Amino acid sequence: MHIIVSPDSFKGSLDAATVATTIAEAIHAVQPSFTVTKLPVADGGEGTLEALVAATNGHYIQATVQDPLHRPIETCYGILGNGSTYIIEIAKASGLPHLSVEERNPLLATTYGTGQLIRDALDNGARHFIIGIGGSATNDGGLGMLRALGMKFYDAAQREITVPRDLQRLVRLDATHFDERIAACTFTIACDVDNPFVGPNGASAVFGPQKGATSSTVDILDANLTHFANKIAETGRLALHHLAGAGAGAAGGLGGAFLAFFPATLQSGIDVVLDAIQIDEALAQADVILTGEGKSDKQTLSGKAAMGILKRANKFGVHTILVAAIIEDRDALQNYFDEMYALVEGTVTAKMTRANPKKYLYAKVIDIMTT
Known part of the structure; x- marks a missing residue:
């Protein structure tokens, strides 16, 4: 199994490279034989x-x-x-x-x-x-x-x-x-x-x-x-x-x-970022791509990093997973991404994830990989 890990930053909490490393570590903790390619992204702004x-x-x-x-x-x-x-x-x-x-x-x-x-x-x-x-x-x-x-x-x-x-x-x-x-x-x-x-x-x-x-x-x-x-x-x-x-x-x-x-x-x-990191070449060899951002809502559909990644992944028929600290407007998003997961759900609050974002991101990816 080849998984591309290509998140944006969790703004105010974790930069994109740290998000990608945390996700990759969690994947390998459950599936050490999987091939994981880290390609952190941004949308042209800070980061x-x-x-x-x-x-x-x-x-x-x-x-x-x-x-x-x-x-x-x-x-x-x-x-x-x-x-x-x-x-x-x-x-x-x-x-x-x-x-x-x-x-x-x-x-x-x-x-x-x-x-x-x-x-x-x-x-x-x-x-x-x-x-x-x-x-x-x-x-x-x-x-x-x-x-x-x-x-x-x-x-x-x-x-x-x-x-x-x-x-x-x-x-x-x-x-x-x-x-x-x-x-x-x-x-x-x-x-x-x-x-x-x-x-x-x-x-x-x-x-x-x-x-x-x-x-x-x-x-x-x-x-x-x-x-x-x-x-x-x-x-x-x-x-x-x-x-x-x-x-x-x-x-x-x-x-x-x-x-x-x-x-x-x-x-x-x-698109500038995705071309620069040659994501199409990576997607041609991948089974799954996991992307993420701090907050996913209707704005995600308007040119943000996660949507740009989804469009590229769809060209290659690659299964796309979205992980965000907070997900709003699930009804608007669910018709686009194959799977969606939020750190803030159940007993986990936004305050808890802000205090220790790496901990809860790691735990969420462990859950995804074991279910």
């Missing part, structure tokens, strides 16, 4: 870097960059096991975890650190990139990232614009010193939103509040990104404003910057 490095036996590269408020931090990016694909997760440099709630300020926060990571990877020979763009603390339309890679932005007095608050004053983009190596690269952007750059469904309106924007700040941010899009369009590049279904509004407009200035394609986050 994507770790999942891809772990699943492909890649490694990390450390770097010192600026956080969203321009303070130096130590962080990392990765190289996949193939030795040629570099993975950068923007949350590692420009993400919300770097800021306290009180520090969140999308008028000042920038993606400069993300640009520094790209530049460092280029210096190390990178030419093929996967960029995970979930979890950003920024709403700068990629201003910081572009600046870190050599682009300049000026107002009428030839003062350089460095923060998104001042984009309303932008009159000129200077790409003279934009890193020319970028043109020889490929960028696959792992993105699971299709919001436009601006407008009522755009970056500022939809994602601004979680980054610290008030209603009045949202209006300023949206007006500034609209002006930014105007100036980008004047250079002959994409008119990002209402680009339909392309994800230009992802990560505070960073998706739009990739579309306008990079040889980039935006793809479903989970």
Whole structure:
């Protein structure tokens, strides 16, 4: 029996690699002769870097960059096991975890650190990139990232614009010193939103509040990104404003910057990850795949990791088991997965699983393997 273990993280409790290892250990405790392949996953957001490095036996590269408020931090990016694909997760440099709630300020926060990571990877020979763009603390339309890679932005007095608050004053983009190596690269952007750059469904309106924007700040941010899009369009590049279904509004407009200035394609986050870990090749040899997540509900059916795995497994007729800490909306899910199991049931409470998630995950898999 060949079982693939391919979970997402149990958010707030266990990362995907730990979930996969715990499940594999439980399977082998009951069935030591089974072949178990661990392929932890993520959906393009936080945790994507770790999942891809772990699943492909890649490694990390450390770097010192600026956080969203321009303070130096130590962080990392990765190289996949193939030795040629570099993975950068923007949350590692420009993400919300770097800021306290009180520090969140999308008028000042920038993606400069993300640009520094790209530049460092280029210096190390990178030419093929996967960029995970979930979890950003920024709403700068990629201003910081572009600046870190050599682009300049000026107002009428030839003062350089460095923060998104001042984009309303932008009159000129200077790409003279934009890193020319970028043109020889490929960028696959792992993105699971299709919001436009601006407008009522755009970056500022939809994602601004979680980054610290008030209603009045949202209006300023949206007006500034609209002006930014105007100036980008004047250079002959994409008119990002209402680009339909392309994800230009992802990560505070960073998706739009990739579309306008990079040889980039935006793809479903989970599909990017599944392709990178070559899950189709693994499924062709498998009998069962066991996936999991912290909470399964109707949202699981809308592009989350477990659903992406299920779709791939169905192509190969592989039996699919879902294990989650909590399962809601069972009626909506039961027509999709062959088997479903929740850690929280019977005498096991959510409080108990939060206190010792590995214990209850291990015990649940033992139960699954012995019944």
